[in-house]
Amino acid sequence: MVTAALSILLVDDEQRFRQGLRTLLNFYSSAGPTTFEIVGEAASVEQAMVLVGEQRPALVLLDLELARGDGVALLEQLREGSYHGKVLVLSAHQEDDWVFRAMQAGACGYVFKTHLASQLGEAIATVMRDEIYLPPEVATQFFRLFHYYSGRSLQARSQIHLTEREQEVLYWLVRGASNEEIAKNLYITIATVKAHLTAIFEKLQVTSRTQAIVAALKLGLVQA
Template structure:
């Protein structure tokens, strides 16, 4: 068994060849220094190429730029949803404005990393996302929450119809802060199994199917404060 490592299939989507080369270099470095391997199954420079390769290769993870003329990465996210894509999407973008982060996460991304922070954040971001957790570094999360709280002020009435127990609200608050099931359990002095049971109930009440969707909906409806 020694010498074998889990391989994560990755699709690179960016219209700049030099940038894709840089990502390949980083992933190769990670392959030589970590227990998880990354296998690049394709590269795309447009939304249509990305959709075609996704259908053919079924990558576990898509590293997606938001600038893909003549369309953009938000369009790609919506199209991937229409294709019932089952993997994860991590945004790698030069756009640092709050509304870009908001739109990308709302459209189904699992994480967002600024391109000028890739060298220090990409490995952690990929590791977080492939473990079914949302990745938002501090400089992204601050603006993300700020914008969601703006929308919360317009949406509080809608949230009144969601009846969460006090414990479910506590679990949801920790979820929004990016805590893992294990961390939530530790904070609330309950078991991981209990956390999972609460999350199942929360997802059902919110009408969502993932942690990302739950975070987006909870913040948008004013169900949590942070």
Template sequence: MEKIMNNKLISIVLVDDEERFREGLRTLLTFYSTSASFAVNIVGEANCVEQVVKLAIQKNPDIILLDLELVNSDGITAIERLKDISYAGKILVLSAHQEDDWVFQAMQKGASGYVFKNRVANQLCDAINTVLRSEIYLPPEAASGFFRCFQQNASAVSKASHQLHLTEREQEVLQLLTQGASNDEIAKNLYVTVATVKAHLTSIFEKLKVSSRTQAIVTAIRLGLVQA
């Protein structure tokens, strides 16, 4: 397989609460390096959210290999925390969880790929190459579950929006609002004026029967009007 990143060392952090699994990953990554797939530098290991956040800040690795079962927490929380600190690398989930909703949550929160642990030996090399090309890695057995949940989630959002008579533009404004965007940011994102954004917000507030941005966000999440 062709080397990537112009032979640059790929810095990786291993995150799993099982030492034996991390040991297996180290062996597998060493094999990739010696077989000329790509050169790997493991810059840290963690078994909890706080540790991985600390390593992300200190080491800024190219990739974080992340389990979804961690000490005193979970990988979904870790992804959210990494997003909060603006971690710019790739998060590749390696999990024993094969349920549709786990795959969907991880990808929706910002993971770049998802690999089932029982397929790691066969898929990890391809997964790493894929995410480092800024592409999404989902093997067929994970992709089908993700798209099932995506369709269900999109259908629920559409149904709730229809019942409240939200227009397509109001749905877009509401989605950006729940992501913390200001009026100026919403206007730039949708290529409209700030006055237009304010008019949409007034209409949204009326339909949701709320009087503030915070109330609108809480209500939108509670009613399932926005995608996670």
């Protein structure tokens, strides 16, 4: 059975870095089960929005710091628009607030540029399974910052009324578990997991797993 290639848009203002990404993705295509097709390259927010509209890539690999425009602003525009693909941030910034801003704006994962060779393949596979990718060194910073914000959100937390089972499902969701893993851990069916996730999304007023995790941590509904 022939699997369709995964379409990818590269967004980075450094041409040499984009070329390096092409080389790495070509290597993954030749060595792994998934074929990657780069459908375009953009160096600015404006170029990226045009190409997303034209090509509808399944995945955007995004640098947050562009010479013309802010990568976080692009994330917010994509979230508010009609784009339904995934965005994986590739950044040289390792500061807590950069990770926080990217994930809050709708990124599905965050990878340091210095770790691309060892982590990019796993990161792409993870986000395309509709899961969050945060390597350990990123996750620690991410959770720490959200704990800071959660301490300021007790009033909002009291307004979210999750059932005991929904709380359990949310607990495993935040830890990156797939629907199958959640079902196994809680001894329920996958269909039941999906039903609980639908209810959780409605109560948190979100539309994706990424946004649910961000909201849960920000509101202090779960502990990392």
